[in-house]
Structures are given as C-alpha cells and as structure tokens.
Amino acid sequence: MADKIIKPEEMAGVDYHTPHRDWTNPSVEFIKGSYCYAAPLKNQEILQLPNPRQWNPQDLDWKLPPDYKRIILNGMKDRLEKYRSLKLFLDICVRCGACADKCHYYIGSGDPKNMPVMRAELLRSVYRRYFTIGGRLWGKLAGARELDEQIIKEWYYYFYQCSECRRCSVFCPYGIDTCEITMLGRELLNLVGCSTEWVVSPASNCFRTGNHLGIPPHAMKQSLESAQDDIKTITGIEVEVPLNKKGAEILFVAPSGDLFASPAWFTLMGYLMLFHEIGLDYTFSTYASEGGNFGLFHSAEVAKSLNAKIYAEAERLKVKWILGGECGHMWRVVHQYMDTFNGPPSFLEEPASPITGTKFDNARSTKMVHICEFTADLIYNGKLKLDPGRNDKWKVTYHDSCNPARAMGLLEEPRYIINHICNHFYEMPENTIRERTFCCGSGAGLGSDENMEMRLRGGYPRANAVQYVKEKHGVNVLACICAIDKATFPPLLEYWAPGVETAGVHELLGNALIMQGEKPRETDLRGEPLITNTPSESGG
Amino acid sequence: MRIIWPLIAVIAVILLALISVVVPSSQLIFGVIVPYLAISIFIAGFIYRVIRWASSPVPFNIPTTCGQEASFDWIKSDKIESPRSNWGIACRMALEIFFFRSLFRNNNMGQADQQRLIYGGSRWLWLGGLAFHWSLLIILIRHLRYFTEPVFPPSLWISSIDGMLQLALPALFISDFIILAAVSYLLIRRLVSSRIRYISLASDYLALFLILAVGISGILMRSLFKVDLIAVKELGISVITFRPAVPAGIGLPFYIHLLLVCTLIAYFPFSKMMHAGGIFLSPTRNSKNDSRRVRHINPWNRPVRVHTYAEYEDEFRQPMIKAGIPVDLNNSAGSNDGR
Numbered sequence: 018m019a020d021k022i023i024k025p026e027e028m029a030g031v032d033y034h035t036p037h038r039d040w041t042n043p044s045v046e047f048i049k050g051s052y053c054y055a056a057p058l059k060n061q062e063i064l065q066l067p068n069p070r071q072w073n074p075q076d077l078d079w080k081l082p083p084d085y086k087r088i089i090l091n092g093m094k095d096r097l098e099k100y101r102s103l104k105l106f107l108d109i110c111v112r113c114g115a116c117a118d119k120c121h122y123y124i125g126s127g128d129p130k131n132m133p134v135m136r137a138e139l140l141r142s143v144y145r146r147y148f149t150i151g152g153r154l155w156g157k158l159a160g161a162r163e164l165d166e167q168i169i170k171e172w173y174y175y176f177y178q179c180s181e182c183r184r185c186s187v188f189c190p191y192g193i194d195t196c197e198i199t200m201l202g203r204e205l206l207n208l209v210g211c212s213t214e215w216v217v218s219p220a221s222n223c224f225r226t227g228n229h230l231g232i233p234p235h236a237m238k239q240s241l242e243s244a245q246d247d248i249k250t251i252t253g254i255e256v257e258v259p260l261n262k263k264g265a266e267i268l269f270v271a272p273s274g275d276l277f278a279s280p281a282w283f284t285l286m287g288y289l290m291l292f293h294e295i296g297l298d299y300t301f302s303t304y305a306s307e308g309g310n311f312g313l314f315h316s317a318e319v320a321k322s323l324n325a326k327i328y329a330e331a332e333r334l335k336v337k338w339i340l341g342g343e344c345g346h347m348w349r350v351v352h353q354y355m356d357t358f359n360g361p362p363s364f365l366e367e368p369a370s371p372i373t374g375t376k377f378d379n380a381r382s383t384k385m386v387h388i389c390e391f392t393a394d395l396i397y398n399g400k401l402k403l404d405p406g407r408n409d410k411w412k413v414t415y416h417d418s419c420n421p422a423r424a425m426g427l428l429e430e431p432r433y434i435i436n437h438i439c440n441h442f443y444e445m446p447e448n449t450i451r452e453r454t455f456c457c458g459s460g461a462g463l464g465s466d467e468n469m470e471m472r473l474r475g476g477y478p479r480a481n482a483v484q485y486v487k488e489k490h491g492v493n494v495l496a497c498i499c500a501i502d503k504a505t506f507p508p509l510l511e512y513w514a515p516g517v518e519t520a521g522v523h524e525l526l527g528n529a530l531i532m533q534g535e536k537p538r539e540t541d542l543r544g545e546p547l548i549t550n551t552p553s554e555s556g557g
Numbered sequence: 558m559r560i561i562w563p564l565i566a567v568i569a570v571i572l573l574a575l576i577s578v579v580v581p582s583s584q585l586i587f588g589v590i591v592p593y594l595a596i597s598i599f600i601a602g603f604i605y606r607v608i609r610w611a612s613s614p615v616p617f618n619i620p621t622t623c624g625q626e627a628s629f630d631w632i633k634s635d636k637i638e639s640p641r642s643n644w645g646i647a648c649r650m651a652l653e654i655f656f657f658r659s660l661f662r663n664n665n666m667g668q669a670d671q672q673r674l675i676y677g678g679s680r681w682l683w684l685g686g687l688a689f690h691w692s693l694l695i696i697l698i699r700h701l702r703y704f705t706e707p708v709f710p711p712s713l714w715i716s717s718i719d720g721m722l723q724l725a726l727p728a729l730f731i732s733d734f735i736i737l738a739a740v741s742y743l744l745i746r747r748l749v750s751s752r753i754r755y756i757s758l759a760s761d762y763l764a765l766f767l768i769l770a771v772g773i774s775g776i777l778m779r780s781l782f783k784v785d786l787i788a789v790k791e792l793g794i795s796v797i798t799f800r801p802a803v804p805a806g807i808g809l810p811f812y813i814h815l816l817l818v819c820t821l822i823a824y825f826p827f828s829k830m831m832h833a834g835g836i837f838l839s840p841t842r843n844s845k846n847d848s849r850r851v852r853h854i855n856p857w858n859r860p861v862r863v864h865t866y867a868e869y870e871d872e873f874r875q876p877m878i879k880a881g882i883p884v885d886l887n888n889s890a891g892s893n894d895g896r
Contacts, residue, residue: 035751035754035755099616101610101838101840102615102619103613105610105835109829109832111829112756113660114752124666124674129755135755158558158562160759186621186841187623187662189659191832191835192621193841194621197619225864233876235877238880263883303873303877304866304869322863322864326866354617357618357853358855379847382849382852383848383852385849390628390629393629393632397629397631422622423622425846426634426635428625430632478674481673484672485673
C-alpha cells in the first residue's frame with residue numbers, strides 16, 4: 018500500500034456488503050495505516066513480558082514460542098475460571114446482530130469482522146473447539162476453529178481494532194461486553210509475546226517514571242512552572258503548584274497528557290487556576306503522575322501494578338483523599354477497578370470538599386473524586402465567580418467519553434459545568450451522546466500514528482455527529498473530559514469536521530473563572546484574543 | 558451447509574417418529590422413555606451450565622451504565638439504568654428479562670448520503686423477539702392442562718383468553734399464530750440480511766427450525782389431524798405422576814410433535830438457548846454501579862510486581878533534589894547537592 022491520503026468523501030463511502038468468503042477463514046492482511054506496531058524489545062523487558070523479541074506484524078514468522086497453542090489454551094482455561102464474564106459471554110450470544118452496526122470501527126470500515134459479535138466469535142470459535150462438546154464433535158459446522166498461527170494474527174489485528182468503548186454492550190440484550198472479550202483476548206496474545214508498541218511503551222514508561230510519556234520528575238516540574246508562567250501572563254496571578262508535598266489535604270492525579278500536550282495543556286491551566294482560586298490544599302505527585310492507565314489495555318496485572326502507585330503515593334504523602342483529573346479510561350480503572358485492585362485505602366478519609374463541606378458519599382470507599390464532581394459541587398454551592406461571556410467565541414458541543422459515560426455514569430456533572438461557563442451549548446444527536454456516545458476511535462491504545470487510517474475510520478461516526486452540529490449550529494469546539502480525546506480529536510476533526518477545535522471542560526472553566534485580583538483578561542487560555550459577543554454576566 | 562444440515566437434522570427427527578407407527582411396541586419408548594430422558598438431560602444440563610458459570614467469580618464490578626450515576630442530591634440519578642440499590646437491580650433485570658430493554662434501544666445505522674450517518678429506531682427485532690418469547694411462555698402455561706387434574710387454573714384462564722378468537726373448531730390459539738409469525742420473521746431475517754447470514758451458525762438455524770417444527774406440528778395435530786387429546790392427557794398425567802402407561806391410538810402426529818419437543822429440550826442445555834439462564838448472571842447488567850462507594854472483592858486478587866516510590870526515588874534523586882522537589886532520603890545521597 019502506498020502512503021496516499023484517502024479523501025474524506027472516499028473514506029465515508031463505506032461498503033457494508035459482506036464478503037462471500039466465510040468468516041472462519043482467519044487470514045488477514047496487515048494493511049498499512051490499520052494496525053499497530055509491535056512492542057519494542059526494550060519495553061517488553063522493562064515489564065518482564067513473556068517471549069520478549071524484536072518483531073513486526075508484517076513478518077511472516079511471528080517467532081511464537083513452540084508451544085504457543087498450549088500456552089494460549091491454558092491461558093484461556095485459566096481466564097474462564099477467573100472471569101464469569103468471559104465464560105458467560107462466550108456461551109450465551111445468540112447472534113441476533115443487534116450489536117453489529119453499533120461499533121464505530123464497523124461503521125467506519127465496513128469490515129464484517131469488526132462487528133462486535135464477530136470480534137467475539139473470533140475467540141468463541143476457538144473456545145468452542147477446545148472447551149465445548151458441540152465444537153469438539155462437529156468442528157467447523159458448529160462454528161469451531163482449530164487454533165493456529167493465522168488465528169493469532171487475526172486476533173492481533175482485530176483485538177487492536179476495538180477500543181473497549183462498551184457501546185455494543187449497551188445494546189446487547191444480554192449485556193455481552195466486547196470490552197471484556199478484547200481485554201482477555203489481548204491478555205492471551207500477551208502470553209505469547211504479541212502486544213503493541215503504543216500499549217507496552219506507555220505502560221513501561223508509567224512503570225518506571227510514573228507517567229506514560231516517560232517524563233522525569235524535574236521535567237514535570239518545569240512543565241508545571243511553564244503553566245504557572247502562562248497563567249501569570251494571562252491573569253497576572255501567580256498560582257502555586259505544590260509537588261510531592263507531604264501533608265497536603267488532597268493528592269491530585271491527572272492524566273499526564275494534560276501536562277505535556279496541547280490542547281490538554283489548557284485544561285491543566287484550568288485546574289491550576291481553579292485550585293488557586295479556591296485555595297485548595299493539594300499536591301501533584303511526580304511518582305503518581307499519571308492517572309491514565311495504559312496497563313488496562315494490556316492486562317489486569319499491569320493495570321493493577323500501575324494503579325498501585327496512586328494509593329501508595331497518597332499514603333506516603335499522608336493526604337486525606339484523592340482528586341482525579343479529566344480522563345476517560347483512567348476513570349474506568351478508578352471507578353470500577355482501583356479499590357478492588359489495591360484497596361481498601363484505610364489510611365485515607367472519606368472525601369469531603371474543604372470548600373463546600375459536601376461529602377462525596379458515592380466515593381466513600383475508593384476515596385477518589387472526579388474533578389467534574391468536585392467542580393459541579395463548587396458551582397452549585399456558589400463558590401465560583403464565573404463569566405460565561407468569556408467563552409463566547411466558542412459554540413460548544415460536549416462529547417461523552419466512553420468510560421465516564423458507560424462505566425461510571427458521569428453524564429450530568431460536565432453538562433452542569435458547561436452550562437454555567439458557556440453561553441452557547443448544543444448537544445449532538447441523541448443516538449450519539451450519553452450512554453450511546455461514540456468513541457474518538459483512538460482509545461484503548463489504538464491512538465498511534467501508524468494506525469491513522471483506522472483511527473480516522475473509527476472516529477468517523479463521532480466526527481460525523483460533530484459535523485452535523487457544526488453545520489446546524491455553527492459549533493466550533495468539542496468539549497470533552499478525556500486526555501486521549503484531547504490528543505486524538507484534533508487530527509480527527511481536522512479531517513472530518515475542519516474548523517472544530519477540542520477543549521477540556523476545565524479549560525473552558527479557566528476562561529470563565531473570575532479570579533480574585535486578576536487583571537482584565539485580554540486573551541483566553543490559548544493566548545487568543547477574547548471576543549465577547551454578549552454582555553458579560555457573573556454567575557455564581 | 559449451515560442451513561442444510563440443521564434442516565436435515567429436523568427432518569430426520571420427524572422421520573424417526575415414524576417408527577412409532579411401524580413398530581407399535583416402540584410407543585413406550587417415544588411416549589415415556591424419551592420424554593423422561595429429555596427432561597432429565599434438560600434439568601441436569603441446565604443446572605450444570607448455571608453452576609459452571611456461577612463457579613467463576615466476578616472479579617471486577619463492571620456494570621454497563623446507561624444513565625446518570627448517583628452522586629449529588631441535586632442531580633437526578635437513573636436508579637434503574639445506573640442502579641445503586643438491590644431494588645434498582647431488580648427493576649433493571651426485570652425490564653431486561655420481561656421486556657428486552659436493551660433490544661428496545663436498537664437503532665439502525667444508515668447512510669443518508671455519502672456525507673451523513675443517520676440512526677433510525679429499529680424495533681422489529683425487539684418486537685419479533687418479544688412476541689416469540691411471550692407466546693412461548695403462554696403456550697407452555699397452556700400445556701400445563703395436559704399434566705394437571707384438576708387443571709391448573711392459570712392454564713385455563715390463559716387458554717380461554719388465548720382462544721378468544723376462535724376462527725374454526727377446535728379452538729385456534731392467538732399465540733400459535735404469533736409464535737409462528739415471530740419465528741418466521743426471525744428466520745427470514747437471518748436468511749435475507751446478508752449481515753445476519755454472515756454471522757449465523759448452523760446452531761442458530763437448528764434452534765429456529767426445531768421451534769418452527771414444534772409449533773407447526775402442534776397446530777396440525779390439533780386442528781388438522783384431530784389427535785385424541787384425552788388420550789394425550791392420560792399419557793401426560795401418567796408420565797408426570799411417574800406411573801407411565803401409554804394409551805393406545807394417540808397417533809403419529811402427536812409422536813412427531815413430542816419427539817421434536819424432546820429433541821429441543823434435550824438440546825437446550827448444549828445450545829445458545831441457555832441465554833435463558835445466562836441473562837440472570839450477566840455482570841454488566843446485574844451489578845450495582847456503586848464500586849467507589851462499596852469495595853468490590855476479587856477472590857483471586859494477588860500481589861503484582863510494582864515499582865515502589867523508593868526505587869523511583871533511587872533513580873531520580875539527584876535531579877529531584879536539583880529541581881527542588883522534596884525527597885525522602887535527602888541526607889544519604891544528596892545532602893551536598895541540596896540547597
């Protein structure tokens with residue numbers, strides 16, 4: 018394949034005809050732009066992964082261990098005993114097809130193996146062959162397939178074309194969650210040393226340096242200092258940024274993308290301004306400098322290992338509770354896994370806002386609160402002075418990030434905040450928001466550059482809904498609460514909905530926040546001139 | 558192949574029932590032994606499958622939240638789609654089991670033109686599925702009249718309502734038509750939609766063919782062949798009271814129907830039809846969305862290799878001190894470098 022760039026009109030003309038070739042044929046072509054590179058040897062070694070070697074998915078020989086079949090089947094048996102979800106979901110699918118057109122990768126690519134039912138069937142067929150009577154007796158007629166190297170390759174291709182967004186599980190009459198299938202399918206691949214670069218490298222960076230970009234502590238400090246400088250330029254106010262401060266009341270953990278990449282960077286500025294304004298006694302940590310957990314895209318073990326740092330650091334710094342930044346899968350881990358993995362955090366206190374006194378009862382065991390919950394409570398209690406007019410240049414739509422929506426139910430808090438900090442807010446069509454939200458197409462470790470075509474395809478349904486509100490209401494910014502969104506929406510929207518920018522909710526909050534003693538704002542947090550269309554009003 | 562083999566299998570079952578006519582003494586086998594066997598397989602198999610699922614733990618709390626979490630008093634939470642209480646779970650499961658809540662959400666993605674994706678409500682699958690399952694339930698309850706004397710009252714009530722629209726004698730039941738229409742729809746959908754045909758397995762067709770054959774044979778034996786229902790009930794009561802005796806002259810149509818039913822229920826525990834038991838155990842539906850509030854326990858949770866703060870500081874102590882970041886072991890390594 019040449020590096021030619023496909024035009025959006027061309028890419029949108031997806032062909033949904035199913036091929037005549039039976040799906041049981043596992044052969045796949047690793048098309049440039051649609052698969053992820055293999056994990057580099059160095060990072061495989063840092064995480065002590067099995068079968069470490071330098072390899073490439075386009076190689077004919079994947080250098081699998083000689084007994085790879087036994088390893089995979091034992092791994093499958095082990096996981097069937099450990100996860101009811103796996104056993105159940107492999108057994109009870111009736112292939113009704115309700116999930117088929119719910120997957121953004123299917124919608125964007127038309128590849129029938131990207132239908133969630135098929136993705137599961139890739140694993141299910143091997144399960145049938147080795148773990149069910151029908152499959153053993155009837156073989157292919159029962160939809161069973163003999164495990165071979167081709168199937169490993171097929172799994173690698175399709176389990177890394179699933180962003181674990183769980184949209185299909187909303188529509189499944191039995192709640193079959195393809196995310197579970199993909200997570201455990203990837204674990205099986207890991208057992209024979211087949212994992213991707215953009216999962217293993219960030220995970221090994223997190224392991225060693227605390228954040229996925231591998232930023233050492235002193236560089237993190239510099240980064241925070243430049244945010245301080247930017248805030249001073251814009252507001253005239255010097256905010257303090259405590260780092261590794263023992264005895265602070267709250268440990269703040271953000272996705273590290275907020276510290277090092279634009280536009281997530283502006284979200285960081287928003288946090289810092291908010292914390293300064295309310296006089297929050299908090300600290301960042303360099304050791305637990307990553308809320309995002311690339312381990313989740315690898316295996317439960319690596320996810321747990323990376324997540325352990327947050328509680329460990331909270332204990333070392335003797336904080337009372339933990340506040341978490343805007344991030345998608347980080348909140349999947351915090352909300353549904355963290356306490357189970359590494360709790361109970363008996364050294365912490367039940368979280369309560371020091372400003373409003375509100376007890377965050379819904380987080381009383383895990384003791385970690387989402388920044389949107391925290392901020393919504395501040396606004397509700399009238400603790401913030403806000404001028405939504407400062408966001409008047411933006412016509413805002415809100416993208417529900419997959420995990421906060423479908424693995425947490427955080428739907429209203431961000432909307433509540435947006436409605437108090439912006440004058441122009443427009444929802445996308447109802448089949449594309451809230452629990453039915455579409456993924457950005459780059460989640461679960463698929464956001465690598467080499468995978469760009471598949472990212473654009475997977476992001477097409479989301480971007481198409483953005484384009485709709487852009488045309489209808491003149492929307493020019495997509496607000497979101499996920500660091501992967503902030504990293505991957507800019508190229509996606511440039512391709513499908515040019516002219517729509519991406520912003521964190523707390524960036525918009527930072528614009529609207531009236532700080533005590535600030536100088537008249539001339540620019541927004543991006544350094545762009547402030548345009549006020551409507552008379553400014555103070556919220557509160 | 559995926560369609561032909563299941564069809565052959567169902568035809569083979571029907572032909573097998575012919576033996577009951579050719580060899581009259583085999584009626585004990587078809588009327589008593591096979592049903593006992595089939596029911597035993599069904600019960601044992603069903604229980605075994607459910608126990609097998611239940612024996613694997615749910616290590617993580619993974620509800621799929623389809624509504625607002627419970628956070629603040631002033632934000633309305635969705636108590637059913639994002640349940641935090643047992644009551645919420647009960648409602649969510651009941652909606653799912655009795656009304657196919659998730660399937661009700663179904664929509665079809667379509668291309669309005671080259672540039673626009675649209676999502677239209679598509680309730681046909683929901684309607685077809687619901688119609689099929691509810692009429693199946695009604696038919697099952699109606700059939701209790703063949704196993705109870707005096708007849709189990711709900712069975713009578715349902716029969717009389719179901720038979721309201723008597724088009725001909727003997728009474729034809731509404732549920733018979735609905736189930737045939739619904740199953741035909743589900744089958745045609747599988748055959749006609751290339752997407753569904755692509756994902757369909759032989760076992761998907763087998764279940765549909767069997768159910769269709771059971772339904773058709775049941776209707777025919779009542780309305781066309783006028784099977785002696787009193788004799789059938791005699792057999793039913795004798796079997797259910799474990800005093801099996803086969804009355805003479807029940808006739809082939811009944812044995813065809815019975816053998817098809819026995820095949821269906823014996824096959825049930827090995828098939829996807831086990832979703833009937835599985836739905837109750839589905840962790841994305843039956844778990845509470847409260848995992849930050851109440852700790853969920855993973856029975857196989859075990860320690861993993863972690864990179865401790867001490868190891869981390871060992872690697873970065875000098876630059877940390879230089880940058881003025883507090884460290885734990887300042888004096889041992891870097892006091893000279895400290896400020």
